[in-house]
Amino acid sequence: xxxxxxxxxxxxxxxxxxxxxxxxxxxxxxxxxxxxxxxxxxxxxxxxxxxxxxxxxxxxxxxxxxx
Numbered sequence: 001x002x003x004x005x006x007x008x009x010x011x012x013x014x015x016x017x018x019x020x021x022x023x024x025x026x027x028x029x030x031x032x033x034x035x036x037x038x039x040x041x042x043x044x045x046x047x048x049x050x051x052x053x054x055x056x057x058x059x060x061x062x063x064x065x066x067x
Contacts, residue, residue, distance in 0.1 A: 002064035012057025019050040 026043040030036040 001067060003067040004064040005061040007061070009058050009061030012054040012059075012061060015050055015054035015057065019047045019054060022050070023047040 023043060027040070030039050030043075033039045
């Protein structure tokens with residue numbers, strides 16, 4: 001039977017929520033920058049990278065390891 005790593009899965013879930021929140025919070029800030037398109041591109045890349053890492057963390061945490 002495999003033992004799941006719940007701490008890793010929960011941390012991955014929290015990172016996913018933070019990625020979504022950072023993207024939503026940064027959207028209204030784009031209008032006050034000098035280059036809103038570049039700002040949103042950068043925020044989207046960072047949020048996508050954090051979201052990808054969080055997805056991997058959740059999957060690895062739920063797969064677990066042999067006990």
